Every structure is written in C-alpha cells, then in structure tokens.
Amino acid sequence: MKKNHTMMQFFEWHLEADGAHWNRLKEMASMLKENGIDSVWIPPAAKSETPDDNGYGVYDLYDLGEFDQKGSIRTKYGTKEELLEAIASCHEHDICVYADVVMNHKAAADEKETFEVVKVNEENRNEDIGEPFEMEGWTKFTFPGRGDTHSDFKWNYTHFNGTDYNASDDEEGIFRILGEDKAWNENVADEFGNYDFLMFANYDYNNPEVREEMISWSKWLTDTLEVDGYRLDAIKHINYDFVKEFAEQAMEHGGEDFYIVGEFWLSDLAECQAFLDNIDYKIDLFDVSLHFNLHNASNAGADYDLREIFEDTLVKSHPMHAVTFVDNHDSQPEESLESWVEEPFKQSAYALILLREDGYPCVFYGDYFGINGPAPEEGKAEAIDPLLYVRKNKAYGExxxxxxxxxxxxxxxxxxxxxxxxxxxxxxxxxxxxxxxxxxxxxxxxxxxxxxxxxxxxxxxxxxxxxxxxxxxxxxxxxxxxxxx
Known part of the structure; x- marks a missing residue:
C-alpha cells in the first residue's frame, strides 16, 4: 500500500550565513527519514549577489558554489561539492530532493548598458510616467569568474523587459525597457495592473532566447544535481504559458516521477484554479488559501469557526494538486509576506495538514528547528514529532x-x-x-x-x-x- 509522504522546507530566512547548511542536511538526513520526512525542498543553490544572500537575488544560475564570484566560492549554504554530498546522503536514506528554482530575475550584473526605457507607476505598471528616455542600467551578465564553463550564454538588456535602478541618475523605480516586441508579459497576475515585474532585472519571456536558455539550464541542473523535482519561485510573475512549457520539458527530461510544485502566492481560490487550468495541471501549488485560514484561526481564537477551516482552499477543491503548509520563510515574522500562525494554534494547524487524507504536507524548518533574526522563535519539534509519527504509522484508511x-x-x-x-x-x-x-x-x-x-x-x-x-x-x-x- 502507498504510505504517506511528507516534505520539509529545509531552511528559514535567517539561517546563519556560515556556509554549513548543506553539511547540516547531509548530517540530518538519517534523522529526518526516521522522523517521517521523505522529501526536502532545499533553498536556491545558485550564486547570488552576496555570500549571505538567501539565494533569491540570483546572479549566476550555473555557479552552485564552484567559482570565485560575488565575494566567495561558496554560497550562503556551502559549496557545490557539499551540496552534491548532501543530496547523495538524502538519496541514501530514500529522501527526495526538490531544488528551489528562481527564474524571474537576475541581480548584481557585471556591467552597465545604455538602453531606452519608460518609467511606470509602481501601483499600476500599465501606466507610463513621462516620456521615454535613455538610461544606464545594470543588465549585462558576463560571469568573468566562471567564463564559459557549463554555458557560454551571456545576458544583456534585450533579455529583460524591466529593471529597478537607473544608474544614470541614481534613481530607484520601475523602468520598462523599450524596443521591438518589448512589453510586459500579459499572462501573469493582474495585481498592480500587471505583476510581471517583481525586482532586479526582470526576465522577458516574450524573448525566445530567454525561454530556450532557461529550459536548457533546467536540464543541466537536473543532470548535475540529480534532484527529484523543483519548487518554482514566484510564478505569478512569470508568463503562464512558459511555466507550462518549462514544466513539460523538465518532467520529460527528469522522468515520470519528477515532481514540481509552484509558489503562486494568491489567497483567492478562483485565481489558483484558473492558473491550474492555464497550465493544464502540470504542477502542484502551495495552498496559500489554507495558510491564511490557519493564520486567521490562530489570531481569532475562540471567535474563529473551525468548521470553516477548509473553506475556499485548494486542498478541498483540488486535493491532488495541493501542497499544504502552516508557514514558510516569507510568512515568518518580520518578512515580506508576514502572516505567522501563532501559538497556541500551531500544533493544531500541523495536525490539520499532517493527519488528513488529502494534500501533500510541508513542514517548515523554522517551525521545527527554530528561527533566528529580529523575531526569534524556538523550534517546536517536540510538538510536531508526535504528529509526524502518527502520519507515518497511523493516519491511514477511511x-x-x-x-x-x-x-x-x-x-x-x-x-x-x-x-x-x-x-x-x-x-x-x-x-x-x-x-x-x-x-x-x-x-x-x-x-x-x-x-x-x-x-x-x-x-x-x-x-x-x-x-x-x-x-x-x-x-x-x-x-x-x-x-x-
């Protein structure tokens, strides 16, 4: 019979930038498996703008902690060799590894370029402010520390459709890059009019070179790390048609068991359902709606009607495509999407995702091991472990x-x-x-x-x-x- 599967998000936002995290995973793999975790979502492995960046300010997708770039050889989490050892340890203990794929933007370019832009209203990105003008922007990526190893593809302004810094005038804002066939991608979330642009230099998925390069890179990543799947970051900002194409190609290359889950951070169930329709149900989604129900229940206490906890959630409407979670690195205190599930409801929230028949539950590292940073939290392994044990051994049947x-x-x-x-x-x-x-x-x-x-x-x-x-x-x-x- 099919046993219950449980994922862990194996990082929190304020992990110490000591380069030791891949080693931690290697050493903990046996314990995780024993406690009922059989897949881990690891943080972004590529070289970022600084050695202490969490991986979402990605600089070079082909540098997994191998080249001396942006201040170090290692990433925040360790070296490429240590990452490979950690993944091998997970596989030795029958734990699947899902790589965090950041394919929306690039940061910390190597050179500036001059190109034509128009500034847009940050609250409505479809509204231009003033006339088009020429500016200097950090958009040329030549990767001098890596050269052509693994890939000879170099990025320039034609591969992006927006950026957030005008180097000519030392001005921050959102600048849409102009040119032939240049526009915001239309198949994205409609927040702020059009939510194609998120940060840094924004990939232009209307450009066939960008689409081809990102699919080529994903196949390289799968082969290099021998990962079992992906977690796709920030996909409400990415052309839905490309997400579908990317998923199809990644799963065809990775094999029939290759798994993909996407972060589509909208609590509106209808929008999540529409997204799944648009991509032909190629991937699963994190159940953001359920997360907010759990968050609201934790804040309201006895005023919350527990009978409504699964109303308007993905796990109720699309149980085969829902990854359920209590909290993550963005929802933890003081972070960008703060919506923390408070005590004393935390253990109850974990029971609601771990002990039911529907959904693929994901345990947050910060809940299990604790959180550092400006709002520290102690780990709650003692509260979660009994639930993991029951999920692994007891929570079966009608x-x-x-x-x-x-x-x-x-x-x-x-x-x-x-x-x-x-x-x-x-x-x-x-x-x-x-x-x-x-x-x-x-x-x-x-x-x-x-x-x-x-x-x-x-x-x-x-x-x-x-x-x-x-x-x-x-x-x-x-x-x-x-x-x-």
Whole structure:
C-alpha cells in the first residue's frame, strides 16, 4: 500500500550565513527519514549577489558554489561539492530532493548598458510616467569568474523587459525597457495592473532566447544535481504559458516521477484554479488559501469557526494538486509576506495538514528547528514529532469528519489491514476543555488508545460499536491511537 509522504522546507530566512547548511542536511538526513520526512525542498543553490544572500537575488544560475564570484566560492549554504554530498546522503536514506528554482530575475550584473526605457507607476505598471528616455542600467551578465564553463550564454538588456535602478541618475523605480516586441508579459497576475515585474532585472519571456536558455539550464541542473523535482519561485510573475512549457520539458527530461510544485502566492481560490487550468495541471501549488485560514484561526481564537477551516482552499477543491503548509520563510515574522500562525494554534494547524487524507504536507524548518533574526522563535519539534509519527504509522484508511461545532472539530481515520495498528482520532478545540464522540470502526472495539500529543494523559477504551468519547484540552489538539511499544 502507498504510505504517506511528507516534505520539509529545509531552511528559514535567517539561517546563519556560515556556509554549513548543506553539511547540516547531509548530517540530518538519517534523522529526518526516521522522523517521517521523505522529501526536502532545499533553498536556491545558485550564486547570488552576496555570500549571505538567501539565494533569491540570483546572479549566476550555473555557479552552485564552484567559482570565485560575488565575494566567495561558496554560497550562503556551502559549496557545490557539499551540496552534491548532501543530496547523495538524502538519496541514501530514500529522501527526495526538490531544488528551489528562481527564474524571474537576475541581480548584481557585471556591467552597465545604455538602453531606452519608460518609467511606470509602481501601483499600476500599465501606466507610463513621462516620456521615454535613455538610461544606464545594470543588465549585462558576463560571469568573468566562471567564463564559459557549463554555458557560454551571456545576458544583456534585450533579455529583460524591466529593471529597478537607473544608474544614470541614481534613481530607484520601475523602468520598462523599450524596443521591438518589448512589453510586459500579459499572462501573469493582474495585481498592480500587471505583476510581471517583481525586482532586479526582470526576465522577458516574450524573448525566445530567454525561454530556450532557461529550459536548457533546467536540464543541466537536473543532470548535475540529480534532484527529484523543483519548487518554482514566484510564478505569478512569470508568463503562464512558459511555466507550462518549462514544466513539460523538465518532467520529460527528469522522468515520470519528477515532481514540481509552484509558489503562486494568491489567497483567492478562483485565481489558483484558473492558473491550474492555464497550465493544464502540470504542477502542484502551495495552498496559500489554507495558510491564511490557519493564520486567521490562530489570531481569532475562540471567535474563529473551525468548521470553516477548509473553506475556499485548494486542498478541498483540488486535493491532488495541493501542497499544504502552516508557514514558510516569507510568512515568518518580520518578512515580506508576514502572516505567522501563532501559538497556541500551531500544533493544531500541523495536525490539520499532517493527519488528513488529502494534500501533500510541508513542514517548515523554522517551525521545527527554530528561527533566528529580529523575531526569534524556538523550534517546536517536540510538538510536531508526535504528529509526524502518527502520519507515518497511523493516519491511514477511511476518513470521517465531525465538523459540527464552531469551537470543536474532529475526524477519524479508520486504519487499514496492511498497516497493522493503524487508525487515529483527532480532536481540536479553540476554546475550553471538551470531548467529542466519534466512531473509529468496530474493528477497534476494546482497544486502549492514548493521546500521542500527551496533552491528555489518560487512556480511553473503544466501545463495542467502535465509538468513544475523545477528550481534548482547551485551545489544543489531541491525537488518539493505539500505543506502540
């Protein structure tokens, strides 16, 4: 039978820039697998504008910590050799590795060029400000530290359709590059009129050279790292037609099991559904709508109706294409998309993504190991590990929901014959102490069940008809199942 799979986002925004992260992954692979993690999404591996950049200010996609560029040979996370060793360690322990692919922009160009632009309104990028003019911009990428190793492709202003810095006048803004067939890509999110431009020098996917180069690079990356899939960054800013083409080519090259999930950061379910339609369901998406439901539930406390937790979510409408998550590097405190799921709801939120039959759950490194930076958070492995254990060993079989009260919900998984000892019952309260009567199946009659979270200490006995009253403490979750030795 198919066992449950669980992903971990193996980084947070404020990891120490010590070049040791690939080594951490190598050393932790065995522990991650033992605890129920069988895939990891690693941070962007390419050389960025500085040695302490998180990888999203990408400079050279072909430098994975191999060449002396932008102040170091290594990236923030380590060297290419260390990365390869980390991936090999993951594969040794049957953990899939998904590379974070940043294909929207480039930063820290090697040379300036002169070209014609028009400044646009940042609140409406379809609205020009003033007349076209010539400016100097940092748009020429020659990669002198790498030369032609791995690729002889060099980038210049014709490969971009916008930039955010006028070097002629030391002026920041959004400048649309002009020329033949130059325009914002139309098949993108319509925030700010047109959300093609995000930052730095923005790739022009109307340019066939850019499309060809990025597909060629992706095949090189797959072969070089032998990764099992991709996480695509910021795809609401990228031509949807190209995302589809890119995914088709990457999966054809990587093989039938090659996996792709995209960051399409919009909480509007209809827009997510439209995107999946546009790309013919070639990839999965992170369930941003569910994340915001969890965030709102954590802030509202007892005022939140738990029966609504899955309303307007991707995991409810498209369960086969939803990667569920509680938080990530952007939603953590003080970051660009801050929408942190607060205590005491955090463990309940993880139960909601880990212990149900639908969705591909992703555990955040920052929740598990802790967060550094201006808003530090302690790791919550002790709260998450019991849920990972139950997901790995117990959360199988038919699911029945008991979503009947605003402040008290639960569900059961009745288990399967193939997974001996499987079956569980989950109860969540966002108010006071309570209990919920649920039926786990007559096959469990007479069994003694315990709460794996240890929030409730006593055991309960399943009655002859398969029912039991499952307790839960106030503002917490309890996960009931048969104890293992």
């Amino acid at each position: 699911q029945e929901d008991y979503f009947e009260e605003a402040n008290l919900i639960g569900w059961v998984r009745r288990g399967t014959e193939e997974m001996e000892g499987s079956g569980c019952a989950v109860v969540i309260s966002n108010e006071g102490d309570n209990s919920l009567t649920m039926n786990v199946g007559e096959e469990h009659a007479g069994e003694a069940w315990v709460d794996y979270t240890r929030n409730c200490k006593d055991e309960i006995i399943i009655e002859e008809d398969g029912t039991a009253s499952f307790p839960v403490m106030g503002e917490s979750v309890s996960v009931w199942a048969t104890p293992d030795e």
